[in-house]
Amino acid sequence: MQLQEVDKPRYRKHLNIIIVAAIIGLSVLSLSISQTLIALFPSEDGTHFHWNLFGVICGSLLIGAGIGKYKDHSFMIEVVYVWHLKQALNQITRKLQKVKDAVAQGDVSAMHALHFYYSGNRQLWQLDDNMITMDELAIWQAELDVQAQKYNVTLDLALYDPLILKSL
Known part of the structure; x- marks a missing residue:
């Protein structure tokens, strides 16, 4: 995966629309399905928890299927990219200590x-207006830069290969 530029206002607007639509859709679907089942199969003891x-x-399954069906739509480009970025960063997070030891x-x-990992987190945190930990991220990046300079390595985002995580 390569990092891409994201139009922050468009991303936030589309993410908010998707979240609101999913909440409304889940509410309407779950209530209509459960109420239909309760009407068709009433319980003698009055509990309808299972319905x-x-x-x-x-x-939830219908909302997930709908989102999956339209994930390639132009409206979803930024949201799907951020979702994939979070997945990629999560894979690194699970092996972060091993990655740091290898560095x-x-x-x-x-x-x-x-x-x-640091560049992706910086992008995510900027998109989510999470500026609290940016100072720590700058320190971590500086430590990595020192290690790269020590071993005469030029850091390049294009050279990241997710397969490295399998060997750690």
Whole structure:
């Protein structure tokens, strides 16, 4: 995965629309499904928890299928990109200590992975207006730059290969 420029106002607007539509859709679907099932199969003891749960599960699956069907639509470009970026960063997060240990030993691929991780987090945090940890991120990036300079490595985002994580 390569980092891409994201139009922040467009991303935020589309993400908010998708979230609101999903909430409204889930509410309408789960209530209509559960109420239909309650009307068709009433319970003698008056509890309808299982029908309500079934309605929520079916509504969630239908919303997920709808989002999956339209994920390639131009409206979803930024939101899907950020979703994929979060997945890529999560893969690195799960092996972060091993990546950092490999960087300390001079592993060039691990340095590229860590550089991608820091750059991706910077982009995410800027999109989400999470500026609290940006100072720490700058410190971490400076530490990586020192390691890269120590081993005479030029950091390049294009050289990150997710397969490096499997070998760590």
